[in-house]
Amino acid sequence: MxxxxxxxxxxxxxxxxxxxxxxxxxxxxxxxxxxxxxxxxxxxxxxxxxxxxxxxESSSSAVSAQSDQQAQIDELYRQIGQLKVERDFLANRLVGK
Missing domain, CATH: 1.10.10 (Arc Repressor Mutant, subunit A)
Structure with missing residues (x-):
């Protein structure tokens, strides 16, 4: 071993x-x-x-990095919401047939 x-x-x-x-x-x-x-x-x-x-290093670069990270998180949450809506729509269409 x-x-x-x-x-x-x-x-x-x-x-x-x-x-x-x-x-x-x-x-x-x-x-x-x-x-x-x-x-x-x-x-x-x-x-x-x-x-x-x-x-x-200046804290402005840390703040900039943090704001970029927050923007990315917001975009990901938006995509998750969109995918949930699409999933629910397709599930309803499947059950409706």
Whole structure:
């Protein structure tokens, strides 16, 4: 039976990556403490540093994305309503024959 990979949640990854960035312990010490391979810690640290600029992006882009998402949801609800009407119409026609 193959070993299953361990999945780490985002909070754990952030905690370990921040500890690595602080530099209070070496990556090897952190790997031993958290029982994670040092390469994973370095990858998480790199991802955190690359994604840190997203924290400071303007909220207008977030609002724009949210409004686009809401427009898509509204369109989907409209399509659902239309499909329900068509289904009911066809069901009535079928029963009527």
């Amino acid at each position: 193959a070993n299953k990979r361990k999945q780490y949640n985002a909070q754990f990854k952030a905690k370990v990556a921040l500890a690595a960035i602080r530099g209070e312990k070496t990556v090897a010490e952190l790997a031993s403490q958290y029982e994670v391979h040092p390469t994973m810690i370095n990858n998480w640290k790199r991802q955190l540093l690359e994604g840190a600029s997203n924290v400071f």
